Amino acid sequence: MTSVPSPEVLRAPLVVEFPFTRSLGPVQSAFLTGLRERTVLGVRTGDGRTLVPPVEYDPVTAEEIRDLVEVATTGTVTTWAWNHAPRRGQPLDTPFAWVLVRLDGADTALLHALDVPGPDAVRTGMRVRVRWAAERVGAITDIACFEAYDGEAAEPGSAPHTGVFDDPVTGIVAAARLDYTYSPGRAQSAYINALSERRTVGERCPSCRKVYVPPRGACPTCGVATAERVEVGPRGTVTTYCIVNIKAKNLDIEVPYVYAHIALDGADLALHARIAGIPYDEVRMGLRVEPVWTEGGRYPDHYRPTGEPDADYDTYKELV
Amino acid sequence: MAPHDQPQVAVVAFGQSDHLRTTDELSEVEMLMPVLHEVLAATGLKTSDIGFTCSGSSDYLAGRAFSFTMALDGVGAWPPISESHVETDGAWALYEAWVKLRTGEADTALVYSYGKSSPGSVRDVLTRQLDPYYVAPLWPDSVALAALQAQALIDAGETDEPALAAVASRSRTAAATNPHAQLRGAVEQGEYAVRPLRTGDCPPVGDGAAAVVLATGNRARELCERPAWIRGIDHRIEAHGLGVRDLTDSPSTRLAAERAGLFERPVDTAELHAPFTSQEVVLRRALRLADDVTVNPSGGALAANPMMAAGLIRIGEAAARIHRGASDRAVAHATSGPCLQQNLVAVLEGEARA
Ligand SMILES: [Zn+2]
Numbered sequence: 001m002t003s004v005p006s007p008e009v010l011r012a013p014l015v016v017e018f019p020f021t022r023s024l025g026p027v028q029s030a031f032l033t034g035l036r037e038r039t040v041l042g043v044r045t046g047d048g049r050t051l052v053p054p055v056e057y058d059p060v061t062a063e064e065i066r067d068l069v070e071v072a073t074t075g076t077v078t079t080w081a082w083n084h085a086p087r088r089g090q091p092l093d094t095p096f097a098w099v100l101v102r103l104d105g106a107d108t109a110l111l112h113a114l115d116v117p118g119p120d121a122v123r124t125g126m127r128v129r130v131r132w133a134a135e136r137v138g139a140i141t142d143i144a145c146f147e148a149y150d151g152e153a154a155e156p157g158s159a160p161h162t163g164v165f166d167d168p169v170t171g172i173v174a175a176a177r178l179d180y181t182y183s184p185g186r187a188q189s190a191y192i193n194a195l196s197e198r199r200t201v202g203e204r205c206p207s208c209r210k211v212y213v214p215p216r217g218a219c220p221t222c223g224v225a226t227a228e229r230v231e232v233g234p235r236g237t238v239t240t241y242c243i244v245n246i247k248a249k250n251l252d253i254e255v256p257y258v259y260a261h262i263a264l265d266g267a268d269l270a271l272h273a274r275i276a277g278i279p280y281d282e283v284r285m286g287l288r289v290e291p292v293w294t295e296g297g298r299y300p301d302h303y304r305p306t307g308e309p310d311a312d313y314d315t316y317k318e319l320v
Numbered sequence: 321m322a323p324h325d326q327p328q329v330a331v332v333a334f335g336q337s338d339h340l341r342t343t344d345e346l347s348e349v350e351m352l353m354p355v356l357h358e359v360l361a362a363t364g365l366k367t368s369d370i371g372f373t374c375s376g377s378s379d380y381l382a383g384r385a386f387s388f389t390m391a392l393d394g395v396g397a398w399p400p401i402s403e404s405h406v407e408t409d410g411a412w413a414l415y416e417a418w419v420k421l422r423t424g425e426a427d428t429a430l431v432y433s434y435g436k437s438s439p440g441s442v443r444d445v446l447t448r449q450l451d452p453y454y455v456a457p458l459w460p461d462s463v464a465l466a467a468l469q470a471q472a473l474i475d476a477g478e479t480d481e482p483a484l485a486a487v488a489s490r491s492r493t494a495a496a497t498n499p500h501a502q503l504r505g506a507v508e509q510g511e512y513a514v515r516p517l518r519t520g521d522c523p524p525v526g527d528g529a530a531a532v533v534l535a536t537g538n539r540a541r542e543l544c545e546r547p548a549w550i551r552g553i554d555h556r557i558e559a560h561g562l563g564v565r566d567l568t569d570s571p572s573t574r575l576a577a578e579r580a581g582l583f584e585r586p587v588d589t590a591e592l593h594a595p596f597t598s599q600e601v602v603l604r605r606a607l608r609l610a611d612d613v614t615v616n617p618s619g620g621a622l623a624a625n626p627m628m629a630a631g632l633i634r635i636g637e638a639a640a641r642i643h644r645g646a647s648d649r650a651v652a653h654a655t656s657g658p659c660l661q662q663n664l665v666a667v668l669e670g671e672a673r674a
Binding site: 009011014016020022024028032051052053055059060078079080081082083084087088089090091098100102108109110111112113119124139140141172174176178179180181182183184185186187188216217218219220221222223224225 | 344345346347348349350353356357367380383390392393394395396397398399439440441443444445447448452453454455456457458459460461464465467468469470471472475512514515516517559560561562563564567
């Protein structure tokens with residue numbers, strides 16, 4: 001055991017990005033295609049209300065609804081909030097009001113942005129109209145925003161519509177990006193810091209005495225904190241493995257290669273790593289291996305055979 | 321099993337972490353584990369004694385898939401335990417555990433939840449729970465949506481900015497005696513965050529965890545001197561379209577409260593999960609709280625709002641008041657989603673004292 005002071009807490013940027021690709025049902029398809037054509041559609045419920053934006057099921061009765069109507073591109077603000085500091089992805093990059101707008105002919109309100117010079121220029125009940133985006137693709141952002149409008153309802157008020165357009169939009173790609181600063185916590189920070197010094201440390205459970213590597217700060221069997229740091233390895237034994245035949249995107253390793261579970265000497269949990277320095281079809285359970293660091297690497301690039309005789313099955317069978 | 325044969329379920333222990341702006345030095349499991357140990361120690365139970373375990377958290381806060389599986393290490397999940405998870409506030413995990421105990425399949429349950437908002441920007445993260453077709457592409461953040469609701473209340477004459485400031489002040493003054501709270505005592509109402517909400521109307525962003533132990537019948541009496549019996553619990557949801565709803569009202573809260581039996585007799589305490597001051601105005605009306613009800617003596621979510629745990633904490637705080645004899649009948653409320661979209665109501669009671 002080594003007594004180590006609290007490690008420097010590690011931090012790294014973590015970006016999660018996903019272009020969610022979603023298909024549209026008939027009602028959503030008609031609505032979003034309509035926006036592309038500067039037409040706003042709603043849907044009529046069984047009790048005669050017009051929902052804008054439209055949904056496929058009545059929110060009260062859950063009845064399927066399909067009767068589309070065209071509503072006006074003018075409407076009334078039902079509530080608002082002044083956003084003096086727009087955030088990434090929001091409709092306008094200058095200060096604006098969030099508004100719920102009930103379009104003329106609709107019974108429900110649509111959320112969007114209102115472009116006005118300041119909070120004194122907004123009030124509940126004010127008249128607004130759609131400002132269309134210059135380029136429209138069939139998305140809610142085809143409405144660039146709303147703008148003040150001093151006038152009567154723009155036609156039509158609530159006219160039946162087939163929902164049929166040429167070249168209907170049948171799906172959307174909803175791009176999303178979230179930025180994080182990831183911090184792995186005390187136990188894993190210590191593990192990563194030690195790796196950069198070409199050492200592998202685990203933590204021993206005070207109750208069952210098992211050594212976990214990589215350590216996660218807790219013993220999953222006993223449910224207690226692990227704190228006693230233990231240096232393990234550097235050598236270990238292949239407990240099981242697989243042969244990878246499909247090249248991963250952006251991975252600069254020739255296939256086939258071997259990915260293995262390796263029980264480092266002194267550890268009670270196998271970690272996983274790539275095996276190299278031996279033909280892929282000669283890797284076997286019990287093979288003795290050691291880590292290989294590349295120049296400046298903060299973690300082992302792979303493990304290679306040590307040349308020792310294979311470990312006896314009984315010495316690692318609990319770790320398979 | 322007929323309802324009258326179903327065992328009565330009580331909260332027998334509650335624990336929570338200190339809620340902090342950041343906990344970089346701790347992983348989720350490191351943050352959670354002391355809280356788990358606290359409730360187990362309070363009941364004398366070991367992990368292996370627990371019949372059912374249920375947790376609440378969200379991968380979107382962590383930015384990592386299946387992040388809750390790491391937290392399971394803190395429970396002692398090997399050999400395998402009977403376990404479940406909800407991807408929302410732990411109050412809903414408690415509901416699932418309550419159902420499990422009512423069926424008679426277990427007589428004790430451990431419920432926990434946790435959230436670290438510090439790694440990301442929670443205002444942006446929460447946009448990912450919105451309708452992906454019509455709303456999420458506009459990235460309306462959680463404060464903006466709450467501000468729309470606040471303006472609707474002001475327009476309806478239900479509140480005004482000074483009244484909202486009074487809610488903020490009362491909550492954080494109450495939190496002065498809550499050692500776990502993140503914001504305690506006088507806090508500036510501050511500048512507008514999104515008008516009409518000022519920073520003082522908004523909850524702090526922070527990291528934290530909570531846990532409770534549930535038990536049935538006589539098992540509860542063995543584990544706790546004065547169990548907080550869950551007399552009723554129910555959860556309901558609004559239409560997902562914000563413009564379909566009347567934002568000044570919360571019919572889902574009222575219906576859940578009715579089904580939980582809230583309106584049968586008065587309560588003395590209410591722990592309301594109202595992250596924004598304006599939401600307390602909505603909830604007080606929906607729950608028909610009398611003026612003499614003590615609301616959020618813990619400080620509520622305005623004093624500490626660890627995502628995914630703040631709702632469970634409301635149940636825990638209400639139960640803890642019953643445990644120590646400060647309340648006889650309490651209501652706890654938890655919410656999730658924009659503008660009080662989903663609402664859970666639990667009615668808790670202590671037995672008459674000699
Ligand atoms: Zn152990």
